[in-house]
Amino acid sequence: MISRFWAVFKxxxxxxxxxxxxxxxxxxxxxxxxxxxxxxxxxxxxxEYKIGVLGEHSSDNSFYSMQHVQYVDYSDxxxxxxxxxxxxxxxxxxxxxxxxxxxSSSPKGYFTERLIQGSLPDYHKQVLEGREIRxxxxxxxxxxxxxxxxxxxxxxxxxxxRYRKSSVLKRLKATPLHAAEFLLAxxxxxxxxxxxxxxxVFTACDLMFDFYMLGSYFSLLVIAALxxxxxxxxxxxxxxxxxxxxxxxxxxxxxxxxxxxxxxxWFSMEGAPKxxxxxxxxxxxxxxxxxxxxxMTDGATLIDLQHQVSILLxxxxxxxxxxxxxxxxxxxxx
Numbered sequence: 298m299i300s301r302f303w304a305v306f307k308x309x310x311x312x313x314x315x316x317x318x319x320x321x322x323x324x325x326x327x328x329x330x331x332x333x334x335x336x337x338x339x340x341x342x343x344x345e346y347k348i349g350v351l352g353e354h355s356s357d358n359s360f361y362s363m364q365h366v367q368y369v370d371y372s373d374x375x376x377x378x379x380x381x382x383x384x385x386x387x388x389x390x391x392x393x394x395x396x397x398x399x400x401s402s403s404p405k406g407y408f409t410e411r412l413i414q415g416s417l418p419d420y421h422k423q424v425l426e427g428r429e430i431r432x433x434x435x436x437x438x439x440x441x442x443x444x445x446x447x448x449x450x451x452x453x454x455x456x457x458x459r460y461r462k463s464s465v466l467k468r469l470k471a472t473p474l475h476a477a478e479f480l481l482a483x484x485x486x487x488x489x490x491x492x493x494x495x496x497x498v499f500t501a502c503d504l505m506f507d508f509y510m511l512g513s514y515f516s517l518l519v520i521a522a523l524x525x526x527x528x529x530x531x532x533x534x535x536x537x538x539x540x541x542x543x544x545x546x547x548x549x550x551x552x553x554x555x556x557x558x559x560x561x562x563w564f565s566m567e568g569a570p571k572x573x574x575x576x577x578x579x580x581x582x583x584x585x586x587x588x589x590x591x592x593m594t595d596g597a598t599l600i601d602l603q604h605q606v607s608i609l610l611x612x613x614x615x616x617x618x619x620x621x622x623x624x625x626x627x628x629x630x631x
Contacts, residue, residue: 346409349377351391360416366409369567382425383594385435385565388413390420398423434509438589439562441499445491445521446528446556446582450549452487454532458545461536461627470626480621484529491525492518511596517589519599523609524585530616531581537623556582561590584608 345365351374361368369386371377380386381400388409389398397413397420399406413420460466469479496518502508535548559566559573560582566574577583588605591597599606 346387346405346412347385348409349380349386349389351377351389352393360413363412363416366412378425379595390417395420396423397421398425400425431509433506434594435590436563437499437502437508438586438593439560441495442524442560442582442586442589443557443562444498445495445525445585446553448491448494449487449525449528450532450535450553452490452532453483453529454536454549455542455545457483457533457536458539458542462540462542466626476624476626477621480533480624484526484533484617487529488522488525491529492522495521508593510593512592513598516597516599516602517592520585520588520592520602520605520609523606523613524581524588527581527585527609527612527616530613530620533620534616534623537620538625540627556580559583561586578608581609581612584612 347367347369349369349371350361351371371380371389374391377386377389378398381389381398381403384400384403387399387403387405390413391397395417397410397417399410399422401424410422457466460469503510531552532549535552536545539545539548555576556562559577560580561577562582566577584605588597588602591602591605
């Protein structure tokens with residue numbers, strides 16, 4: 298028994314360490330992850346309060362340079378007010394008219410009002426009312442989107458690599474089955490599974506928590522399908538040629554971790570460095586989560602979401618085209 302265990306243990310270790318690409322990736326990826334976290338979360342930690350600012354303001358005033366406060370600039374007053382009503386902001390300030398708005402049901406609004414009364418005593422107060430968006434309402438699209446991401450990427454990419462490594466694809470190549478037929482079957486099978494599972498989870502959670510939902514369920518379904526297709530196509534692209542499950546896992550982690558951290562799953566990217574916001578725009582999960590939140594919390598329609606829909610469609614076309622072009626039944630080196 299021990300000898301059999303040792304033989305398998307030794308063989309598996311030799312297989313891993315002799316795969317230089319996988320070994321190198323497993324050494325480099327944690328380093329990249331640590332560096333990324335250090336850059337994203339550098340500083341003294343997340344701010345306690347978030348204040349929206351309409352228009353220009355003087356940086357010389359101490360109110361706009363307080364510690365533990367995040368200042369977010371807005372040009373559209375209606376968007377800013379809606380954020381305040383939904384507790385996305387603790388306070389809204391317009392320096393040009395010397396006016397500030399608070400949400401009467403916001404606990405943090407009470408404390409930020411004390412800050413502005415001490416620093417800007419001449420400002421006039423306006424009160425807004427609005428149904429509070431709970432954190433669970435806000436984070437739901439991110440959680441479901443992240444679950445879809447892992448299911449799409451690994452459910453297609455990792456499985457295809459495993460099929461290739463175990464020579465299943467080699468046997469399929471000898472049948473009348475065409476590559477396009479095989480890929481389409483994989484894509485639509487995974488899309489069906491993802492939508493059914495996600496729909497079931499959403500329905501069950503909605504019955505328990507009564508989520509904030511202003512938009513159309515049909516629009517939400519369309520966005521979910523487009524987002525899932527984009528991520529399935531990305532998983533196909535990652536697995537187009539690889540024979541190594543370890544390398545495929547590394548590549549899939551390479552694309553999934555940035556999406557999990559920068560797509561607004563757990564926290565808003567408002568106020569983040571512009572470079573990070575621009576990079577996040579190129580991630581399919583960013584478009585999926587932002588569109589789903591807009592439908593649920595703002596009542597947005599598909600026409601309102603033309604930007605996200607166009608980006609997701611472009612990603613589907615590009616990822617599928619590249620994946621189909623690069624796809625090989627037996628992968629590289631055979």
